[in-house]
Amino acid sequence: MTSADEEELVRRTARGDQAAFDELYRRTSPWLAVRLRRRCSDDDVVAEVMQETYLAVWRAADAFAGASVGGSAVGWLWTIAARRLIDAFRRRARLAQVPPAAALAETVPGAEDEALGRLVGDDLGDALRRLAPELRQVLHATVLDGLTVRETAVLLGVPEGTVKTRARRARVALREALS
Amino acid sequence: MIRTLGAAETAPTTYIGEIRAQELRVRAGRRMAVDGLDLTLGTGVHGLLGPNGAGKTTLMRALATVLRPAGGTLELLGSSLQGRVDLRALRREIGYLPQEFGYYPRFTVREFVEYMAWLKEVPGREVPGAVQRAIERVGLADRADDRMKTLSGGMLRRAGIAQAIVNDPRILLLDEPTVGLDPEQRLDFRELLRDLAADTCVVVSTHLVEDVVAACTDVVLIDAGRLVFQGVPSELERAGDSGGVGDSAAERGYTVLLRQHRGSAEGAR
């Protein structure tokens, strides 16, 4: 089971193969659900976003099949879901029902998995751990989740200027820690 | 999708309003259609009201950088439009739907929005996702692959709105976007506008006062190329308390303010 198979599943979905679509769903939905739940503590929103995402893939599989070449299908699956999540947050904000973004994780240093700790360079890992939680949140949303500064502002429920300030401070802090 | 966060993206915002006009003058044909307009607009939905010939369409064109101002200053996203200006970078952040919206009948909705996305320099790999999202946001997901010549007027208008939002613009300019929309579609459109109000500067030019009151955070009334009134919808309605013609408070406020403005303009002459 390699990553390349997901791209093939998308291509087959584009040709109308519902079995391929079901397989794609089966393989990717647990991961997507878990990742989304870590950014939004409202399960209704997560379910809504996931349904919209997979429906979009079904409807426009042909258009997506072209784009997934030269990138992983899973990567842009996340991009679609992340943007839908932002749209859902915008809708809720309009109705003044702001879904709480997932609570800032309290870090408890020590209980880490050794094998994966190696994937991030030690000094970078240390720097990440020492970074203030709100700065880390901004980095997580922009660098790892691929959101723009505007979208991050909607996700975290803070003004865009605040997101920018935090991103700058995070970059400064990381650079200091790495030098 | 891991990406890098550039310095330009996190640089502090140096402007106060996405759109800033001072003593703006814009020519339309031989007429000076916008004649000394002062306006500052930030995020939110701004309803642009005014009688025919007030210069609304000319103003929208100038804001879309499609017409060069004849005088005064116009700043979009902090960049002045005087002299040398990098139009390409600026236009990537702008979405525009003109009043006379021409389309290609042979294109499907998706093809049309994709073509516009290419023209707006949306990065290639993001195009399918952005197009699908735009189409869904305007409620055309069912008709995405139908030819545009098979669409009704309201659906065409929505396709036009879809191309305007496909590049996630910071400034969205919609000239008469609700023409041809039935009441239910108009409600959906208002919801879309309210979603956008969170982080986009939207200017909706319309002659339907009710649209403005229902969906806009701010009302801008212009007449003969000048600013008559800028304020929240409730202020417009309150202005109607002192008389005025109309079926609703907003319409009465509209006529009162226009009359007052024209009266003082006459007096000044």
Add this chain to the structure above:
Amino acid sequence: MTVRGDGAHASGELLERYAAGDAGIGPDTLWALEAHLEACAACRGGLRADVSPGVTSILERVRAGLDIELARTPRAPARRRWLPRSFRWTAPTLLRWLAMTGLVVTVALGFDVANQAVGSHYPSLVLLLAPVAPLLGVAAAWSRRTDPAYELVSATPRAGLYLVLRRTLAVLVAVIPVLAAAGSVVDASPARWLLPCLAFTVATLALGSIVGVPRAAAGLAVTWAVAVVTPSLVTTRPPVVLEPRALPAWAALTAAVVVVLAVRRSGFSRLPSGR
């Protein structure tokens, strides 16, 4: 920031904690884990939904919802990729104008062949018309009448000289071979008309940035017809300006209009202010 892929995978315990929404995972591990999961299908498969009842119920709801929607949502039909792509190079109604150009060239060719057969000494009409032949297509490349979405297009980042040049290039690529083919029949070789052709094309664009491309095309074509074509036909003498010795002058003219075009390039990204 990169994730060093050295073959390491996440342990089952870490995946379980991640799936359960455990807030105690350290930030660096979390970062590396999420980046890794995006790339590694094996670890994604290791994320078992049954670890957390919240996730299981979400997945059930989504699957049920999808089943309903899928039943009534047709999949998008296969797209034609060539149509929108072709619009990056050609204006929408270009084909019509190119067909008309082809017709004109064919008629000129017929005229020339007939003349040759009869033995009269009229100058070659194909040669006379060659310099202005592409102008019909160039006029259509950037004109409100031929592009229904003209105002929309002119508000976009790509609008401007670059787009106009692309379309003009497509016109030249279509018209010049036709002219060359016609010219080979009546001995009007490209060497004589190619440079004037380019000069006129660029001049149309340069002038078009001031008065609008269709008007510029019409003006230049009419000027050429009146100043060169008509006298040449009337006096039955080949025009002086298309002699080989006039070529350096044409080269200089081409260079001059290229400079003008470069200076006036911003004229293409706005509407002409006269509406």
